[in-house]
Amino acid sequence: MGALPASKYGKSWMDDRQFRSWAELLEERTGMVLPEERRSFLVTGVGLRMREVGFTDFDAYYEYLASGRAGRVEWAALVDHLTVQETRFFRDPKALALIEAHFLPRAAARVAAGNSVHVWSAGCATGEEAYTLGMMLDEHLSNEGLPRYYGITGSDISLQALSRARQGRYSNGRLGSVPSRYASLYCQPAGSLRFEVVESLRRRSCFTQLNLLDDVAAVLPGMDLVYCQNVLIYFDQARRVRILSNLMARLRPGGLMILGPGEAMGWSAPGVERIGGPNVLAFRRLEAEEGW
Ligand SMILES: C[S@@+](CC[C@H](N)C(=O)[O-])C[C@H]1O[C@@H](n2cnc3c(N)ncnc32)[C@H](O)[C@@H]1O
Structure with a gap:
């Protein structure tokens, strides 16, 4: 890898030693594995944040991050520059079709029996996924004439993404992926360039910072x-398995877990059955006595 010219900010490229230390720090703290091909992504993300806070040297900034409380606070800001937060409303139609067929009728039955229903969007980025699930569930309960006894939790490691999720305001361009019947029920203009998710849905949605590698x-x-x-695509196999058992541990008997296609190839666990077709990776936790 040829060195890039030094910029006015000082050395603008990580040498091999620096890249290894930064990749190790990121892996240790977030679980994300950065292969050599993503060195420029790391350099750009760290470099941008260094400029914001006035550092000119990767080693000095690394030392700062590793030290004390100020370093921990700064780490939280850096993570925003190093995570990929690409997302959109109604992103995966096949997974959402599975929710319509396998989840919504059961959720309605649970509410009809006097229970509340809990949904978790894990690695929710700026909230579009959490609100998508909320819109589907809210509409279904309303169509069935049932009360809205549900809660949506979105979690992410990035504080900046979570703060945008809580606001629930997006540029009008994002509205394109919201089917019109949901848009008319759950999205309202917020100025000429933006729209917001209606308050009734935002009130039932809570966003919280969680590192998926931690026991939640x-x-x-x-x-x-x-x-x-x-989300799992950014982790190595051992960490994926650890995250999956964390996710599974939060699932009530009869509950569903839906992952991205190909994100947990060959994974299985006792008490869990695979459901859906080949294009959707979904699992149901088998019923226990206190099941659905
Ligand atoms: C590409 S986005 C996916 C957003 C959404 N799930 C979707 O599919 O549209 C990946 C998200 O995972 C989050 N993330 C990465 N590592 C994480 C970790 N260790 N714990 C929690 N969230 C993490 C990132 O901050 C980012 O917002």
Whole structure:
């Protein structure tokens, strides 16, 4: 890899030693594995943040991050530059069709029986996925004449993404992927260039910072639906398995877990059955006595 010319900000390229230390730090703290092909992504993300806070040298910035409370606060800001937060409303039609067929009728039955339903969008980025699931569930319960006894939790490692998710405001361009019947029910103009998710849905949605590698049992209720797409791809096999057992542990008996196609090839676990066709990666936790 040839060195890039030094910029006015100082050395603008990581040498091999620096790249290894930065990749190791990122892997240790987030679980994300950065192969050599993504060195320029790392250089750009770290470099941008260094400029924002006035550092000119990768080593000095690394030392700062590794030290004390200020370093931990700064780490939270850097993570925003190093995670891929690409997302959109109604992103995966095949997975959403599975939700219509396998989840919504059961969710309605649970609400009709006096229970509330909990949905978790794990790795929700700026919230579009969480609101998508909320719109589908809300509309279904309303069509069935049932009360809206549900909660949506979105979680992510990025504080900046979560703050945008909480606002629930998006540029009008994002509206293109929202089917018109949902747009008319759940999206309203917020100025000429933006729209917002209606308050009734935002009130039932909560966004919280979680590192998926941590044990999340204490902070989340038993989930009826765990939806985790385009997140596991950034982790190596061992961490994927660890995250999957964390996700599965939050699923109530009878609940569904939906992943992105190909994100957990060959994964299986006791008490879990694969459901859906070949284009959707979905699992159901088998019923226990206290099941659905
Ligand atoms: C490509 S986005 C996927 C967004 C959404 N799930 C979708 O499919 O449209 C990946 C998200 O995973 C988050 N992420 C990465 N590592 C994480 C970790 N260790 N714990 C929690 N979230 C993480 C990133 O911040 C980012 O917002």
